[in-house]
Amino acid sequence: MAALRIDNHTWILVADGEKALFLENAGDATLPNFQVRRVEEHDNPPDREQGADRPGRMSDDTTGSHRSAVADTDWHVIEKDRFAKEIADILYKMAHRGRFERIVIVAPPHILGDLRQEIHKEVADKVVGEVAKTLTNHPVDKIETLLAA
Helix, strand or coil: CCCCCCCCCCEEEEECCCEEEEEEECCCCCCCCEEEEEEEECCCCCHHHHCCCCCCEEECCCCCCCEEECCCCCHHHHHHHHHHHHHHHHHHHHHHCCCCCCEEEEECHHHHHHHHHHCCHHHHCCEEEEEECCCCCCCHHHHHHHHHC
16 A cells, blocks of 8 residues: 555544544654544444345236346445445535545545545545545554554
């Protein structure tokens, strides 16, 4: 991973589809010191616990003699997308209040893509870096090391 320059007071969003850490660098680019400013968690049980018992069926022909299963909705993915929208809304409110001037976004590729689509221009103008990686389950000191390396 290419080293990012994360200056003093730069915020770092570390998110996935279920958890978001809002960190601020209280150190500098050479000696980062990430401080947790906010944590958001979203309950997203496995798809098998959210969906119907069986996928639906539909007739393939006009006689109704042949029926095919219809793919079931992946509720788990839908909840991850919904959480990305919630995070984008939080970022907008924080940026609008002047909580940060620069932010680095760290998220898995799918969530990063969702965030790019959802974030407001006011937030997008403050993004100084993106990392397509899942780091939400790492301790803060390990996140510091991985992003500064």
